[in-house]
Amino acid sequence: MKHMTESTWIRWLLICLALLFLGLFLILPLVAVFMEAFKQGTEMFVAAIIDEETFAAVKLTLLVALVSVPLNVTFGVAAAWAIAKFSFRGKNVLLTLIDLPFAVSPVIAGLIFVLLFGSQGIAYPWLDAHDIKIIFAVPGIILATTFVTFPFVARELIPIMEAQGKDEEEAAVSLGASGWKTFFRVTLPNVKWGLLYGVILCNARAMGEFGAVSVVSGHIRGMTNTLPLHVEILYNEYQFAAAFSVATLLAALALVTLILKSVIEWKTQRKEELS
Amino acid sequence: MSIEVVNITKSYKNFTALHNVSLRIPEGELVALLGPSGSGKTTLLRLIAGLEQPEEGAILFHGEDNTNRDVRERQVGFVFQHYALFRHMTIFDNIAFGLTVRNRKTRPTKQEIKERVHSLLRLVQLDGLAHRYPSQLSGGQRQRVALARALAVEPKFLLLDEPFGALDTKVRQELRRWLRHLHEKLGLTILFVTHDQEEAMELADQVVVMNEGRVEQVGSPEEIYNHPANPFVYSFLGRVNLFRGRVRDGKVRLGEAEFETESENLRGGEWPAVGYMRPHDVEIALSAQDSQFVQAQVQHISLLGPIIRLDLKWLDTGELFEAELTRQRFCELDPQEKSTVYVKLNNLSFYVETPQEKTPLPAFIPIQASF
Numbered sequence: 001m002k003h004m005t006e007s008t009w010i011r012w013l014l015i016c017l018a019l020l021f022l023g024l025f026l027i028l029p030l031v032a033v034f035m036e037a038f039k040q041g042t043e044m045f046v047a048a049i050i051d052e053e054t055f056a057a058v059k060l061t062l063l064v065a066l067v068s069v070p071l072n073v074t075f076g077v078a079a080a081w082a083i084a085k086f087s088f089r090g091k092n093v094l095l096t097l098i099d100l101p102f103a104v105s106p107v108i109a110g111l112i113f114v115l116l117f118g119s120q121g122i123a124y125p126w127l128d129a130h131d132i133k134i135i136f137a138v139p140g141i142i143l144a145t146t147f148v149t150f151p152f153v154a155r156e157l158i159p160i161m162e163a164q165g166k167d168e169e170e171a172a173v174s175l176g177a178s179g180w181k182t183f184f185r186v187t188l189p190n191v192k193w194g195l196l197y198g199v200i201l202c203n204a205r206a207m208g209e210f211g212a213v214s215v216v217s218g219h220i221r222g223m224t225n226t227l228p229l230h231v232e233i234l235y236n237e238y239q240f241a242a243a244f245s246v247a248t249l250l251a252a253l254a255l256v257t258l259i260l261k262s263v264i265e266w267k268t269q270r271k272e273e274l275s
Numbered sequence: 276m277s278i279e280v281v282n283i284t285k286s287y288k289n290f291t292a293l294h295n296v297s298l299r300i301p302e303g304e305l306v307a308l309l310g311p312s313g314s315g316k317t318t319l320l321r322l323i324a325g326l327e328q329p330e331e332g333a334i335l336f337h338g339e340d341n342t343n344r345d346v347r348e349r350q351v352g353f354v355f356q357h358y359a360l361f362r363h364m365t366i367f368d369n370i371a372f373g374l375t376v377r378n379r380k381t382r383p384t385k386q387e388i389k390e391r392v393h394s395l396l397r398l399v400q401l402d403g404l405a406h407r408y409p410s411q412l413s414g415g416q417r418q419r420v421a422l423a424r425a426l427a428v429e430p431k432f433l434l435l436d437e438p439f440g441a442l443d444t445k446v447r448q449e450l451r452r453w454l455r456h457l458h459e460k461l462g463l464t465i466l467f468v469t470h471d472q473e474e475a476m477e478l479a480d481q482v483v484v485m486n487e488g489r490v491e492q493v494g495s496p497e498e499i500y501n502h503p504a505n506p507f508v509y510s511f512l513g514r515v516n517l518f519r520g521r522v523r524d525g526k527v528r529l530g531e532a533e534f535e536t537e538s539e540n541l542r543g544g545e546w547p548a549v550g551y552m553r554p555h556d557v558e559i560a561l562s563a564q565d566s567q568f569v570q571a572q573v574q575h576i577s578l579l580g581p582i583i584r585l586d587l588k589w590l591d592t593g594e595l596f597e598a599e600l601t602r603q604r605f606c607e608l609d610p611q612e613k614s615t616v617y618v619k620l621n622n623l624s625f626y627v628e629t630p631q632e633k634t635p636l637p638a639f640i641p642i643q644a645s646f
Contacts, residue, residue, distance in 0.1 A: 167359035174353040175373035189363045
C-alpha cells in the first residue's frame with residue numbers, strides 16, 4: 001500500500017519533532033535535577049538524603065501511600081465490580097462521582113477538608129471535644145491523598161471488567177462456587193494486570209501529590225512534611241543542592257514506576273498475543 | 276431427572292420475555308428449545324438454571340420445588356453460548372473447578388479429582404490437552420471442555436445455550452453427532468437452545484417451538500414438521516409458500532382451483548384463509564396430468580446443489596411461489612426460464628382466522644384440503 005506511507009523525510013521530521021519535544025520537556029529537566037543534586041559533590045548529596053527531616057518526610061510519604069493505596073484498591077475493586085457486573089439505579093451517578101477527583105483542582109480538594117475539619121469547619125467542635133486533630137496533622141494528609149488518588153484503580157478496572165462480561169462468574173456460580181470463591185478464583189485473576197497497573201499509578205500519585213497535601217499539612221517540619229513539601233521548603237530556603245538531592249528520590253520513584261508500568265504492559269501484551 | 280416449568284412469567288424493564296409458560300421435560304430426553312431470537316428461549320433456560328428469577332410461576336425438578344433455590348444448590352450443568360471457560364486456568368483446572376471449590380467436607384481428594392478430570396477428558400476426546408489454556412484450543416475443542424466442566428459436578432441434567440452457534444458448519448455437524456452419542460451413553464436429560472430448525476430436528480427427541488415468549492408447540496420433530504399447530508410453526512420450520520384466499524361454505528377458492536375442507540364448523544359464513552405449503556410439495560409436469568393441475572410460469576431457476584429451486588408465477592392469480600425439485604427430476608423436465616409448466620399443489624394446509632365473537636384472540640384452525 002504505497003499511498004499509505006509518507007515519504008521518508010516527513011517520517012524523519014515527525015520522529016525528530018517527537019524526540020525533541022520529549023528531550024526538552026522530560027529528559028532535560030530530569031538530567032538537570034540529577035546535575036543540580038550532585039553539583040556540590042556526593043557528600044552534600046548524601047548529607048541531604050540522610051538528614052533527619054528528610055528521613056521523617058520519607059517515612060510520612062511511605063505511611064501515607066501505605067494507607068491510601070490499599071484503601072483505594074479496596075474501594076476501586078468494589079466499585080468496578082458493582083459497575084461492571086451489575087445493573088442498578090444510580091450507576092451513572094456513581095461513575096461520574098468516581099471521576100470527580102480528576103475534575104477538581106487538588107487545591108480545592110485540600111480546601112474541602114479544611115472547610116470540613118479545620119478550626120472554622122463544620123465538624124471542628126465535635127473533633128475538638130474529642131481531641132482529634134485532622135487538619136495540620138497526618139490524618140488530614142491521608143484523607144487528602146486518598147481523595148485525589150481515588151479514581152485510579154476503579155478507572156483502570158471498569159473497562160476491563162466490562163469487556164470481560166459476567167459469563168465466567170455465572171459459570172463459576174453454576175458450578176457451585178460461593179461469592180468469595182468466584183471473586184478470588186475467577187474475577188480477580190482475570191483483572192490482575194489491570195489492577196497492578198492501577199495500583200502503580202495510584203501509588204505514584206499518592207507519593208507525589210503536592211497541591212491537596214500542601215493545603216492540609218501545615219508544613220510542620222519533621223511532623224507533617226511529605227517529600228514533595230520538603231523539596232519545596234528546602235528550595236524556598238535557598239538550599240538548592242539539598243532540594244535537588246531530595247527531588248532525586250521522587251524522580252527515582254517516577255523512573256521505577258515507569259519501568260514497572262512498561263514491564264506490566266509488555267506482559268499483558270504478550271498474554272493477549274497468546275490468546 | 277424431569278424438569279417441570281409451571282406458569283412462568285418473566286419480564287425485563289420494558290418487555291415481557293415469557294408469558295405464562297408451562298412445560299414438562301421427561302427424564303432422559305434430549306429436548307430442543309427452538310425459536311427466533313427474542314423468543315424467550317434463553318431466558319427460559321437461565322430461569323431453569325437459576326441464573327434469573329421469575330416473577331410468577333414455579334420450577335420443579337423431579338416434582339420438587341426449586342423456584343427459590345440458589346443456582347449453587349440446583350446442581351445443574353450449564354454450558355454457555357460462548358463457553359465462558361476460565362481463561363487464566365488450564366483445561367485441567369477448568370474441568371476440576373466445580374470440584375475444587377467445594378468445602379472441605381464434600382471435596383474429593385486430589386487423586387480422585389485427577390482421575391475424574393482425566394476420565395472426562397477421555398469422554399470428550401481431549402486427553403493430552405490438560406495443560407493447555409482455553410485460548411490455545413479451537414472452538415469445537417472449547418465447547419467440549421465446557422461440556423466436560425459442566426459434567427464434572429455430576430449435574431442432574433444439562434442445559435446448553437446455543438451449543439453450536441459459534442462454530443463453523445462442518446464442526447457443528449460433527450459435534451451434533453457427538454452430542455447425540457453422548458446423550459445415548461449417559462442417559463442424562465439434556466435441554467438445549469437453538470435457533471436452527473435443522474439442528475433441532477436432527478438432534479432432539481422433543482422440540483419445543485417458542486415465539487414471543489410463548490410456547491407455540493411441543494412435539495417430536497416429525498409431529499411438528501408434519502402437523503404444525505399454527506402458521507408460525509409452519510413458517511419457522513422451513514421455506515413456505517403462502518396463498519391467500521377465502522373460505523366460503525367449507526370450500527376454499529384459489530383462482531381456478533378449489534379446495535374442499537373437512538372441518539364441519541366452517542360451513543356457513545365466509546372468512547379469510549391462508550394456505551401454507553412446502554416448496555418440495557409442489558408437483559411439476561410439462562402437461563396437465565389430471566384436472567388438478569394449474570398453469571404457472573417459470574420466473575427464475577436457482578441451482579442450489581442437490582436441489583433446484585424454481586420461482587414460479589401462478590398464471591391465474593399472479594401469485595408468486597417456489598418449488599423445489601431434485602436434480603434428477605429437474606433434468607427430466609428441463610424447464611426454461613419464462614416457459615409455462617403445470618403444477619399441482621399437494622399438502623396445502625389452510626389456516627383460518629375464526630370470527631371474533633367466538634374467540635377473543637385470532638386462533639387458527641388447520642383444515643385438510645383436497646381437490
